[in-house]
Amino acid sequence: MSLVLLILRELRHHRLNAVLSGLGLASAVALLVIIQLLTTAAERETRRVVRDLGFNLRIIPRATDPEQFFATGYSDQTLPADAVTRLAAGAETFVTFNHLTPILERRFPLAGRDVLLTGLGLVVAGPGEKKQPMGFNISEGKAYVGQALAQRLDTRPGATLELKGRKLIVEKVLVESGTDDDIRLFTSLPDAQAILELPGRISEIRAIDCLCLTADEDPLSQLRAVLGKILPEAQVLQLRALADARARQRRSAEQFAAFAVPLVLLIGVAWVGILAALNVRERRPELGLWRALGWNSGRIAALFLGRAVVLGVAGATLGCGVGLAVGLHYGPKFYPVTAGALAVDPSLIGWAILLTPSFAAVAAFLPAMIAVSQDPAETLRAD
Amino acid sequence: MVTCAQVTRTFATRAGRIVGLVEVSFHINPGEFVVLQGPSGSGKSTLLLTLGGMLRPSSGTVTVAGTDLYALSSGARARVRAAQIGFVFQLFHLVPYLTVHQNILAGLTSAQARENRDRVDALITELGLTERRRTLPGTLSAGERQRVALARALVRRPPLILADEPTGNLDPANAALVFQHLGRYRQEGGTVLVVTHGQEATSHATRILRLEAGRFVTPTLPLAANADSLVP
Numbered sequence: 001m002s003l004v005l006l007i008l009r010e011l012r013h014h015r016l017n018a019v020l021s022g023l024g025l026a027s028a029v030a031l032l033v034i035i036q037l038l039t040t041a042a043e044r045e046t047r048r049v050v051r052d053l054g055f056n057l058r059i060i061p062r063a064t065d066p067e068q069f070f071a072t073g074y075s076d077q078t079l080p081a082d083a084v085t086r087l088a089a090g091a092e093t094f095v096t097f098n099h100l101t102p103i104l105e106r107r108f109p110l111a112g113r114d115v116l117l118t119g120l121g122l123v124v125a126g127p128g129e130k131k132q133p134m135g136f137n138i139s140e141g142k143a144y145v146g147q148a149l150a151q152r153l154d155t156r157p158g159a160t161l162e163l164k165g166r167k168l169i170v171e172k173v174l175v176e177s178g179t180d181d182d183i184r185l186f187t188s189l190p191d192a193q194a195i196l197e198l199p200g201r202i203s204e205i206r207a208i209d210c211l212c213l214t215a216d217e218d219p220l221s222q223l224r225a226v227l228g229k230i231l232p233e234a235q236v237l238q239l240r241a242l243a244d245a246r247a248r249q250r251r252s253a254e255q256f257a258a259f260a261v262p263l264v265l266l267i268g269v270a271w272v273g274i275l276a277a278l279n280v281r282e283r284r285p286e287l288g289l290w291r292a293l294g295w296n297s298g299r300i301a302a303l304f305l306g307r308a309v310v311l312g313v314a315g316a317t318l319g320c321g322v323g324l325a326v327g328l329h330y331g332p333k334f335y336p337v338t339a340g341a342l343a344v345d346p347s348l349i350g351w352a353i354l355l356t357p358s359f360a361a362v363a364a365f366l367p368a369m370i371a372v373s374q375d376p377a378e379t380l381r382a383d
Numbered sequence: 384m385v386t387c388a389q390v391t392r393t394f395a396t397r398a399g400r401i402v403g404l405v406e407v408s409f410h411i412n413p414g415e416f417v418v419l420q421g422p423s424g425s426g427k428s429t430l431l432l433t434l435g436g437m438l439r440p441s442s443g444t445v446t447v448a449g450t451d452l453y454a455l456s457s458g459a460r461a462r463v464r465a466a467q468i469g470f471v472f473q474l475f476h477l478v479p480y481l482t483v484h485q486n487i488l489a490g491l492t493s494a495q496a497r498e499n500r501d502r503v504d505a506l507i508t509e510l511g512l513t514e515r516r517r518t519l520p521g522t523l524s525a526g527e528r529q530r531v532a533l534a535r536a537l538v539r540r541p542p543l544i545l546a547d548e549p550t551g552n553l554d555p556a557n558a559a560l561v562f563q564h565l566g567r568y569r570q571e572g573g574t575v576l577v578v579t580h581g582q583e584a585t586s587h588a589t590r591i592l593r594l595e596a597g598r599f600v601t602p603t604l605p606l607a608a609n610a611d612s613l614v615p
Contacts, residue, residue: 001488001496006481013480289476291437293490294465296458377438380472380547381428 003299007307014279021275021311022318025360028268029319029352030326035260037327039253041342046253055206056239057097059087059227064235073116073180074105078201081121081189083231087205088124090230097207097223100124104192104202108185110163115149116184117163119192121202136172136186143168144186147176161185163195209238265359272363276308280371287371288379297372304371308364312357319356320349384543384574385411385434390443392429392597403429404440405597411576413542416569416587419578421594427578430594431547434576435468436460448542465490469536471561473548475528477520477535483507483527484516487534499538506534510564526557533561537568544568546577550584558583 011018060069061077069075084102102121107114120138136144143161145153150173155161159170168187176182193199209223223236280287290300328342387410392403403426411417421427432438433445436452445452448467452460477486487503488496496503507513510530520528529549536544546565550558558581566587569575577584585591593601 001481001485001491002493009480009485285474285476286478289478289489291461292435292464292470292472292476294461294463296461298458377429377432380432380437380470380476 003302003306006303007310010283011307011310014282017275017279017282018311021272021308021360022315024268024271024275025312025315025356026319026322028264028271028359029316029356030323031264032261033320033323033348033352034327034331035257035264036348037324037342037344038331039257040345041331042253044343055099055101055208057207057209057223058237058239059083059097059205059207059231059234060203060237062233062235072107075203076106078104078198078203079205079231079234081193081200081202083202083234084121084124084205087227087230090226092226092229097209097226098126099206099208101206102189102202103204103206104189104196104198105204106192106196108163108195110161110185111153113152116180117187117192117195118184119187119189119196121189138171138186138188140188140190141168142171142188143191144172144174145170146174146182146184146186148182149185150174164197166191166195205234268359269363272308272311272360273366276304276364276367277370279307280304280367280374283371284374285379287374288376291376292380301368301372304364304368305361308360308368309357312360313353315360316353316356320352324349384413384415384448385576386444386446387430387434388444388446390430390433390440390445392426392433392438392440402597404433406443407594407597407599408443409592409599411574413574414569414572415589416566416575416584417577418584418588418591419576419594420580420591425594426597427594428547429597431545431576431578435470435545436464466539467542469539469541469544471529471532471536471544471546471549471565473551475520475525475532475552477528477531479520482517482519483512483523483531486520486531487538489535490539495539502540503534503538506538510534510560525552526554526560529553529557529561533564537564540573542574544573544575546575546579548578548580550579550581555583562587 060075061079063077064075081102084100087097088100101123104119104121106117108117109115120136138144145155145161150156150170153161155170155173157170157172161168161170168191174181187195189202193201209219220236220238223238227234227236287300290303324344328344331342388408390404390407394401394403407426407430419427419430429438433440434447436445436447439453444454447463450463452463455463478489481489484503484507487506491499507516510533512527512530512534515523515527515531520531523531529552533549536546544565549561549565553561562577562584565575565577565584569587569589577588591601592599
């Protein structure tokens with residue numbers, strides 16, 4: 001008689017134990033799915049928010065005078081434009097830096113006063129990352145104008161600005177930001193290089209750090225170590241407030257998962273293990289019979305471990321469904337994420353269905369070994 | 384068929400050591416129907432389980448069909464049990480979640496089940512279980528359960544049947560039916576050892592042995608004994 005048939009019939013016979021075991025596994029899987037869903041959404045949302053807030057790293061020429069840099073807001077030194085390419089090619093780069101954006105920035109006289117001319121190059125993002133621009137995506141021959149600058153120049157979309165013989169069509173007037181963006185003129189990097197007569201040069205690479213470490217974990221040392229190997233002619237500055245905000249958000253999610261996941265696993269193992277042990281105890285006479293019929297230890301162990309695997313598959317299927325439904329519907333009410341950040345990862349379902357039966361078998365291992373070691377003579381004796 | 388040589392079995396308990404069997408030696412020839420009697424606690428079940436390869440003796444050897452049972456690994460011993468020995472127990476020991484038909488097939492592989500399909504049907508008919516074929520054991524009477532257990536033991540045609548108080552929970556009619564089938568199995572060439580308090584089996588027995596306090600009190604026959612003689 002096949003083991004599968006025996007297992008299925010036994011589950012139907014001892015249905016209370018089977019249901020409780022299955023529900024325990026399903027609950028554990030559902031909780032883990034919810035935790036994974038919410039922490040991934042929190043990470044995703046944090047990255048989006050921080051990206052929308054902007055970069056938190058500024059990679060500038062090592063020769064930059066700090067007083068000049070902080071007084072003017074940009075470096076008066078330059079790097080070759082291929083510095084971005086060289087940095088992106090580094091083996092450790094996208095572990096530490098991401099969304100590399102080359103920039104050339106200078107004050108430039110326009111209509112009798114200086115404006116901040118900022119040329120933005122194409123973003124270089126890490127594998128799997130969307131190449132969304134840190135700022136704007138401006139085509140050659142076009143310009144974005146800050147609010148205050150536009151008012152001073154009395155310019156609007158469609159108007160033409162001429163800088164050093166180079167015509168730029170105003171594509172957009174930015175909304176007031178309360179920052180120095182209000183007096184910036186954004187162009188493409190090639191346009192800025194031509195206007196400033198700095199072909200093939202950039203003054204800075206802006207980026208986001210990937211480490212998500214708080215200040216006391218000294219992320220700057222790691223960032224500088226990586227940069228020093230690839231671009232020794234550059235140095236990196238970190239905008240601490242933004243970096244810390246992101247690190248704290250991510251740390252909060254990691255701490256929640258680090259606490260919740262082991263707890264769920266521990267309770268799950270205990271629940272399934274206890275129910276498996278009760279099942280072994282209840283089936284002691286049956287075990288004696290199987291021994292009398294010529295079953296060896298391996299087959300008896302397979303009877304109980306196979307039972308756990310079947311329950312694991314059932315629990316995983318149910319748990320995934322419930323976890324996804326609850327997480328997607330109720331998640332934002334209990335965790336600081338928006339519904340838009342929630343997304344189902346199909347591989348999560350696959351992993352759950354693959355790992356849960358193994359987890360159940362591990363939980364049932366000790367009871368299975370107890371079953372194997374049962375002395376058949378104890379249960380088979382006549383009165 | 385079965386040879387028991389100087390088998391001793393002791394049990395360690397909280398109250399101290401208990402001796403189950405004391406240097407028991409005897410031989411069962413093929414085709415014998417041996418009845419083993421004795422008071423409760425005399426070691427009858429211990430001896431039966433030892434002969435069945437499920438209770439290792441403290442000393443001595445047990446040979447079934449020429450194989451020293453306890454010289455084998457537990458896996459090999461299980462294979463010998465599956466091939467050579469059928470059991471019938473006082474408490475039936477049916478699998479509660481299998482039907483009558485499935486319980487009879489319980490000790491068979493899928494291939495064996497296919498090969499013995501006709502024999503299974505015949506046993507179900509002979510033992511009056513046709514109406515109960517798809518019933519779970521929980522709803523069967525004691526007599527019906529024991530007939531299922533008997534069919535399970537007989538279906539594989541093992542050379543040796545060991546029955547431990549098979550009629551202890553049965554009425555006289557069902558008890559007679561069980562011994563009738565065991566007797567017929569012996570006539571068909573099987574070897575049967577029955578542990579029993581009752582007298583219903585004696586009419587089928589070729590030999591009656593009596594065990595008291597772990598020792599035979601009736602002389603066991605020499606190894607070359609006539610299988611058809613009865614010990615008074």
